[in-house]
Amino acid sequence: MDYLYGLAQTIGVHTIIGLSAYVVLQTGQVTMAQAAFYAVGAYVSAMLTTLWGLNILIAIPVAALVAMVLAGLAGFPALRFKGLMLVVATMALGEAVREFFFNFDYQIAKGDLKVGPAGAEGFRQIRYFYERGWTTAEVAAFIWMFVIGIMALLWWMDRSRIGAVLRAVGEDELAAQSVGINLTAVKVSAFAIGGAIAGVGGALYAHYTTHVEHTAFGVLMATFAIAYPILGGLSSVFGTLIAVVFIQGLLIQWLPILIGGELRNLLFGLLILLAMNLRPRGLIDPRVARTLRGLFVRSPNA
């Protein structure tokens, strides 16, 4: 059972990081910096709870805020880049942040133990949940509260005018400007919102793994962050969730159990290729998204 709860934790946190990229991708910006904001969220929140004994419900919003400010600041220079140049620029930012944490050493003594980020060794002893005796199931439930909250928020945003404006910018920047949309404001806001969400994801990640180090926040994580919403489709937040379950659950966890060995790696790639070919606009493409919406709610314009 604990295995399933553990999987639920992973899927929850990866859904959050995927959703953080979802917002930015909607404005047509491909960002490879989400892992950086994820790292900031992880380190900041873990320091707040472990070093200074703050409640996690305070540590998470603070970490999200710090990640949001950094993302907003990163958004301004990123505005000057488009397409591949933006990918490279945000990747450079991500690596810079990772390098920072690689060298970040700040420990204080707690009893006979020194705790805090210790450079390459990482930040161990993030024992917030252990000290309070939370079970794996409780931690998973805690994480999913945030997943559901963020999904609900983005679901509402998608249906509000904000969502339409983000998509308008993603589709045609010149047309968007010509109908009076301030590109700078929209793109920087998208970056900031995405940063805050990634910060929440990082904070949850740090606390359930109890140990973070810089390697977790590299290009691979940044790639996962954009892969989920792209594979899932940019029409609905549920696409991202389904893509995470597909990759983290099916491909990474269950496939080895089902077949195992070398064949798995081959099949991993094949299944992703297959999914993208069968559903080029995402697992949940605009048509499915509209049908889904129709099942649950009346047309917003009726």
Added chain:
Amino acid sequence: MLELKGLSKHFGGVRAVDGLDFAVKKGEIVGLIGPNGSGKSTTVNLICGVFPVTSGTIAFGAHDITKAPPHQCLSLGIARTFQNIRLFNELTVWQNLWVAQNSAKHRKERGFLGRWAGGRGQARRSVERYLEFSALAAKRDELAGNLSFGEQRRLELARALAAEPDLLLLDEPAAGMNSEEVGQLADRIRSLKGQGKTVVLVEHVMELVMGVTERIAVLNFGRKIAEGTPAEIQANQAVREAYLGTGAKI
């Protein structure tokens, strides 16, 4: 209302617009014509702040908008359509009109938060009005990308109008239309005059330009070569030469 003074735009050595003086009065429907490459579309893009100007000034009412970015021009009351239709294809017809309500007037009416999230009552009424105007009410939930060409043209015009502009810049709105559609477009443009809008019409389709405008400016090689009523322009020798070559007789 709109005044261009000595407006120039050079792309490298190409003088797309070269010392253009041009003024539009409130409530006028003005045509801007000229052969291909004469600088008409560039002029529209300069007015809307798409390109930075090389020299010269653009004034709109009391504002100097020479350096204003596109979204600010719209907020002041200048809306436009594009030569090649630029709709938001992944948004519905309704949403295309909904995102376009960003003028200073809207902001004042709805407040900051209302403009983004709420304020939907007013926004909806305004959207309904322009759905009606463009005869697209039945297609409101269709994705804009699925509309026919003529419908897309109508939607683009409606999207510009949904911003409640004072000045409307139409960049070849009749391109690709059949003569029946051109007739309907002419009626729509004339009805705008009744609503107190000012229109600058960039167009190749002479049937439309001669039918709806009160005054026409002719550009060639980025310079204004003639200005006058449709009748005067039709009789103008310089204009004939620009279009048909020197020595042409009609």
